[in-house]
Amino acid sequence: MCAASLPDTATFPFETAVVAGVGLIGGSVALGLRQRLLARRVIGYDANPEVLREAQALGVVDEIRTSPGEWLRAADLVVLASPMRTLSPLARDLAPFLSPAALVTDVGSVKSGITAEMEALGVRQFVAGHPMAGSERGGVTHARAALLENAVWVLTPGDHTPLTALSRARTLVEALGAAPVVMPPDAHDALVATISHLPYLASLALTHMVARDERLSLLAAGGFRDLTRVASGDPRMSRDMVVENKAALRGALARFRRQLERLEADLDDPEELLAAAAEGKRTRDSLPVVKRSLLPPKHDLVVAVPDQPNQIGAVTQALGASGVNIKDIEVLAIREEGGALRLGLESPEEVSRAAEILRAEGFEVRGRG
Template sequence: MTIPPAAPDSTPFGTAVVAGVGLIGGSVALGLRQRLLAKKVVGLDSSMDVLREAEALGVVDEVRASAGEWLREADLVVLAAPMRALAPLARDLAPFLNPGALVTDVGSVKAGIAAEMERLGVRNFVAGHPMAGSERGGVTHARAALLENAVWVLTPGDHTPLTALSRARALVEGLGAAPVVMPPDAHDALVATISHLPYLASLALTHMVARDERLSLLAAGGFRDLTRVASGDPRMSRDMVVENRAALREALSRFRRQLDRLEADLDDPEELLLCAQEGKRTRDSLPVVRRSLLPQRHDLVVAVPDKPNQIGAVTQALGAAGVNIKDIEVLAIREDGGAIRLGLESPEDVARAAGILTGAGFEVRGRG
């Protein structure tokens, strides 16, 4: 498939709706707001407590507790509910969607939701899965940086318009993530091996420890690292693996064959050494992104109107006040203006710069 490049005017969006304001949904909403990718971000959630918290934290501009005619003004809708709730959520929203709106989701299993959206006749749906997360859930822990540098899989179907895919790519890139495109079934087979199978393996190992308290006395760092994914939300994890059970059964079958091979190699030390060497090479070659080790960024995003010398006006105002700009990036260009990201030295500089530029008539959003 030839994928058209993202058009520069495909973002920002006018009104964006994030349906499900948890960790990932909240992070998407914050990314949309901080990077000025949407003029208004609406949070939709069945929990009023979640909505109140999201509004108080500045994650969204507006909140809604149920679908309705108001959805027709949205030109972007992101389904960010838990796995089991995605299809029911889609059915609730479908009658009210603007036919021209881009619709996507963030679920970890793609074939089911893609089929459901096609059945509902949602034409501009592009299934997606940001490969990002945290052991701490909820909107309280949402942050736009969670999505930065993350692989974000997009899984268009046979009838997905190329314009919708182009807009989805632009959205993902605008949020700072890296889009990767593949069919829904291929995605589900891959995550069955690299995500869902490790979860079941972690459960099996932790159950062995639970049934023999002597093992827990010796379970040190290596065991804890290997079983870390078992500490995730049990209900959400259950729903994830059940939704992908067909692909997961195939992955389990291959895993059993590998265990049988290793068991046989216990009687052949040289063959076991070759297996160990291959394992080390493979593990050492895996890319690792340690966000906690990246230098902290202190950013200020500035909306600039479509007038001459607006970027110059921003830099001159800050320079005259002694605020040092360490980095500058153009985030969006559109007919009525655009947005730039300023990298500053400290949270204090972000606050100072925000005050200066707000006083000069610019719209700003900061992240210290």
């Protein structure tokens, strides 16, 4: 069941793209692929035939499939976009049929588990991803390509991710209008535990307080509604999200408790409480509005690497073992004999220290302003 075909002479970055899980984010990715002419045909895969029929009727996908099979071997791009609880089972279902050359990515909000799962399945061209975009209204009917524009899209390569796969994933994200940021899976999970999963639990706690005292609901107006907005998300999907990231979330909760205890102590010291309030206002007012969470520029170090397995892992492990924190990674070039990585670091001093460490490991490096 195909939509109107495009001219055979047209060229596309991908011939056949498969979006597995055609909901809000998966549907938005599929629309982006179609509207920006990034794939000749987009196939929607979902266990729910009604969702697929709706997606095709809305022009989100060209074809629909409800079960895996040999048809998957034609795909040169596969996007796993199902809910968190089904992401690993979905990967296990599709993996036996994937072409070794296909770029595979996902859009889940927790990265360590799916990265380990795909490595165990032997899917080498996998680059885990998380577009920091969404809506209170779910489902393919609310999907739109514009949802991804200007959004930060985190890519989290594993230790064995090929440089070519990371480069292709960055190019795809940029072509969809988003801003790629690269970091290790565990670093991503620790960050989203604080900026996404912790606020969800805080919203639940506040709304539960209102639910248990009906007098509070009479006064819970605009400010309270804004603060607790994320509690309106799908309960099951939100539950699965925080449970998947529970190790990192427990750490974030411990830090949050310490902050609350400090503020409680400041109630007896008005000047300290004023300083805390001023810091909170400065931080809140400095948050970007249009360019969602884009990171500030970092100091760069460029590393020449051979196009061999585990090169990203060798670089990050060497620096991590010495306490050097990598803020961003970019693949600058890929050639048959190798390529180059740009490492975004915190300061010129960190650049010098990282260069010394990597030279000792046999890498060629240079600074970049």
